[in-house]
Amino acid sequence: MATMSNQNSVIEISKVKKVYTMGTNQVFALRGVDLTVERGELIAVMGTSGSGKSTLMNILGCLDVPTEGSYVLDGTRVDGMSGNALADLRNAKLGFVFQGFNLLPRTSAIDNVELPLLYDRSGRKLDTRRLAAESLGRVGLGDRLDHQPSELSGGQQQRVAIARALVTQPTLLLADEPTGNLDSRTTVEVMALFQELNEQGITVVLVTHEPEVAQYAKRIVDVRDGRIVRDHPVADRRWAADDLRNMDAARALEPDAVLEEAA
Amino acid sequence: MKQSALYKMASTSILKNKMRTLLTMLGIVIGVGAVIVMVAIGNGAQSQIKAQIGGLGTNLIIVMPGSGTPGGVNQGAGSFNKLTVADADKLKHDGTLFSSVSPVVSARLQVIANNANWKTSISGVSVDFPEIRNWTPSSGAFFSDVDVKSSRKVAVLGATVVKNLFGDSDPVGAQIQIGKVPFTVVGVMEAKGQNAGGQDQDDAVLVPYSTAQTRLSGNVRIGQILVSTASADDMAAAQDETSAIMRDSHRLDGAPDDFTVRNQTEIANAMSSTTKVMSGLLAAIASISLIVGGIGIMNIMLVSVTERTREIGIRMAIGARGSDVLTQFLVESIVMSLLGGIVGLGVGYGGAALLGHLTGWATATPISAVGIAVGFSGAVGMFFGYYPARKAAALNPIQALRYE
Numbered sequence: 001m002a003t004m005s006n007q008n009s010v011i012e013i014s015k016v017k018k019v020y021t022m023g024t025n026q027v028f029a030l031r032g033v034d035l036t037v038e039r040g041e042l043i044a045v046m047g048t049s050g051s052g053k054s055t056l057m058n059i060l061g062c063l064d065v066p067t068e069g070s071y072v073l074d075g076t077r078v079d080g081m082s083g084n085a086l087a088d089l090r091n092a093k094l095g096f097v098f099q100g101f102n103l104l105p106r107t108s109a110i111d112n113v114e115l116p117l118l119y120d121r122s123g124r125k126l127d128t129r130r131l132a133a134e135s136l137g138r139v140g141l142g143d144r145l146d147h148q149p150s151e152l153s154g155g156q157q158q159r160v161a162i163a164r165a166l167v168t169q170p171t172l173l174l175a176d177e178p179t180g181n182l183d184s185r186t187t188v189e190v191m192a193l194f195q196e197l198n199e200q201g202i203t204v205v206l207v208t209h210e211p212e213v214a215q216y217a218k219r220i221v222d223v224r225d226g227r228i229v230r231d232h233p234v235a236d237r238r239w240a241a242d243d244l245r246n247m248d249a250a251r252a253l254e255p256d257a258v259l260e261e262a263a
Numbered sequence: 264m265k266q267s268a269l270y271k272m273a274s275t276s277i278l279k280n281k282m283r284t285l286l287t288m289l290g291i292v293i294g295v296g297a298v299i300v301m302v303a304i305g306n307g308a309q310s311q312i313k314a315q316i317g318g319l320g321t322n323l324i325i326v327m328p329g330s331g332t333p334g335g336v337n338q339g340a341g342s343f344n345k346l347t348v349a350d351a352d353k354l355k356h357d358g359t360l361f362s363s364v365s366p367v368v369s370a371r372l373q374v375i376a377n378n379a380n381w382k383t384s385i386s387g388v389s390v391d392f393p394e395i396r397n398w399t400p401s402s403g404a405f406f407s408d409v410d411v412k413s414s415r416k417v418a419v420l421g422a423t424v425v426k427n428l429f430g431d432s433d434p435v436g437a438q439i440q441i442g443k444v445p446f447t448v449v450g451v452m453e454a455k456g457q458n459a460g461g462q463d464q465d466d467a468v469l470v471p472y473s474t475a476q477t478r479l480s481g482n483v484r485i486g487q488i489l490v491s492t493a494s495a496d497d498m499a500a501a502q503d504e505t506s507a508i509m510r511d512s513h514r515l516d517g518a519p520d521d522f523t524v525r526n527q528t529e530i531a532n533a534m535s536s537t538t539k540v541m542s543g544l545l546a547a548i549a550s551i552s553l554i555v556g557g558i559g560i561m562n563i564m565l566v567s568v569t570e571r572t573r574e575i576g577i578r579m580a581i582g583a584r585g586s587d588v589l590t591q592f593l594v595e596s597i598v599m600s601l602l603g604g605i606v607g608l609g610v611g612y613g614g615a616a617l618l619g620h621l622t623g624w625a626t627a628t629p630i631s632a633v634g635i636a637v638g639f640s641g642a643v644g645m646f647f648g649y650y651p652a653r654k655a656a657a658l659n660p661i662q663a664l665r666y667e
């Protein structure tokens with residue numbers, strides 16, 4: 001395992017390429033990407049549909065391996081690892097949040113959140129029930145432990161998914177369009193949660209194509225056609241918690257706005 | 264992954280599709296059930312054979328009507344194809360190696376006494392019978408030669424018959440009615456208990472064969488003649504002598520035998536060959552059911568893997584190894600199959616009892632049936648569950664997550 005220069009980097013990828021071969025066709029999803037993510041960052045990856053954002057996230061998340069290039073995650077060289085080693089790494093260091101929530105249906109919130117702990121291979125003795133309940137408490141669902149996904153709103157389901165991603169205390173939280181299926185208010189709520197977790201020290205990389213969502217990040221990475229075309233800090237960063245407060249205030253003042261929002 | 268978590272996961276997923284699980288299990292239930300019945304029949308036959316050899320002694324020769332019908336089935340109505348009292352008399356008179364001879368006339372009839380009635384087997388025998396069966400009266404006396412010669416309506420009761428008709432009181436001297444004919448009880452045989460095949464040997468009434476033939480309705484032909492030899496060493500010679508006397512008695516000259524002479528061991532073997540046929544048939548049913556049941560499980564597991572592709576993707580994304588997914592699905596198919604095996608154990612147990620009741624065969628389900636049920640169903644679940652489980656484990660996490 002090679003240890004790279006920067007001790008603080010959670011992610012270091014360089015010259016990463018990903019080519020999908022479909023028969024005689026070759027799709028160049030990533031054409032040479034370099035990216036370093038430091039501990040404590042909150043990065044928004046932006047780009048049009050088909051630009052390669054998900055491909056990049058899958059590689060960062062050790063769900064897929066690059067065709068070319070190197071990847072060091074938290075000091076560990078990932079490219080070239082076996083499937084089992086990658087699975088263990090996903091379990092130990094990564095937390096995933098998906099656009100479609102991806103909770104197990106007909107399975108209670110606490111059972112869903114407990115799941116990653118059941119695949120823990122560190123040999124630690126874990127009180128998996130307690131940890132799962134605590135994680136749900138952290139995302140504000142301490143009173144919904146036994147609800148099934150079908151009994152929860154979209155925002156709540158995404159919170160359960162975030163609790164599941166957090167329960168293993170990962171080094172890195174990856175979210176591919178986590179607000180893509182949510183309405184505007186719930187989007188802000190979920191972003192407030194990501195910001196809160198980030199303030200507690202968790203490194204977050206999320207994909208979005210909504211500029212308003214990206215404004216909650218500390219840094220924006222623009223992807224186009226399989227390349228990073230712009231990488232810049234957010235100048236006028238917004239706080240989702242503030243926005244929520246303003247929304248509530250506006251709502252209280254203008255009863256019509258409530259109707260508008262509901263419609 | 265923790266064992267307890269695995270079993271919890273498997274049972275949850277099985278319970279989510281109760282009807283489907285039930286239908287899938289059916290093949291295994293029938294297969295294991297058939298295996299259990301098969302084992303019960305084989306086991307029962309074995310102990311019955313042991314009991315008969317033990318109960319009747321090794322120096323017993325049985326003459327049956329018809330040629331080569333080991334079960335003692337009476338073949339047709341040809342007059343020479345019957346056993347007669349004359350045959351028995353001739354065997355008794357001419358035989359040099361025999362100690363006792365008795366014809367046996369059997370019928371199942373209702374016996375009535377004291378307003379109670381009891382259906383039991385009535386055997387018409389000679390005075391030699393107690394010696395042949397090594398069975399003596401405990402009260403009163405066995406009927407005499409005079410009783411046989413004058414076809415007197417006298418009966419000796421087995422202990423079970425006494426218990427059912429007379430309770431604890433001594434029936435000697437009492438009047439009973441066998442079928443519609445009144446008889447006087449002259450004796451009670453000592454209790455023999457059950458034989459190892461589970462048959463109650465005391466559930467019998469003995470009457471003179473002559474009386475049985477002339478007074479009782481039903482099948483009053485002589486079903487067999489029992490001959491006991493003076494010594495167990497003379498068996499082969501005694502069998503030859505029996506055949507010779509029988510041929511002489513039937514005036515067969517060059518014609519083939521119209522009777523069959525068997526010793527106890529041969530009878531036992533013949534009986535076990537009947538049950539062997541049945542066992543073979545059951546083995547065929549069992550193996551076909553287990554294979555069909557296994558394919559059913561494989562089919563349902565393949566459907567389940569497809570339905571739960573997304574779940575598999577989720578599990579892999581949060582850190583499940585391929586082997587975790589494989590184990591999960593394998594445990595699920597094994598648990599499903601084992602459930603079928605346990606139900607099949609019950610079905611087999613009941614089926615064996617029912618078959619024993621209907622056919623009169625001795626069936627005994629051994630304790631090892633539990634192991635057989637668990638072993639067979641577990642093996643089927645593992646064998647047929649492996650392919651779907653491997654398919655699940657080999658899924659690509661990204662494609663699985665995208666699956667709609």
Ligand SMILES: Nc1ncnc2c1ncn2[C@@H]1O[C@H](COP(=O)(O)OP(=O)(O)O)[C@@H](O)[C@H]1O
Binds near residue numbers: 021028053056
């Ligand atoms: N499994 C795959 N096989 C073939 N092509 C793929 C596959 N996954 C993605 N692609 C292609 O790679 C490119 C990038 O896709 P993706 O990373 O999903 O984009 P984004 O998430 O930014 O919309 C697209 O052109 C897409 O069609």
Ligand SMILES: [Mg+2]
Binds near residue numbers: 053054055
């Ligand atoms: Mg995408």
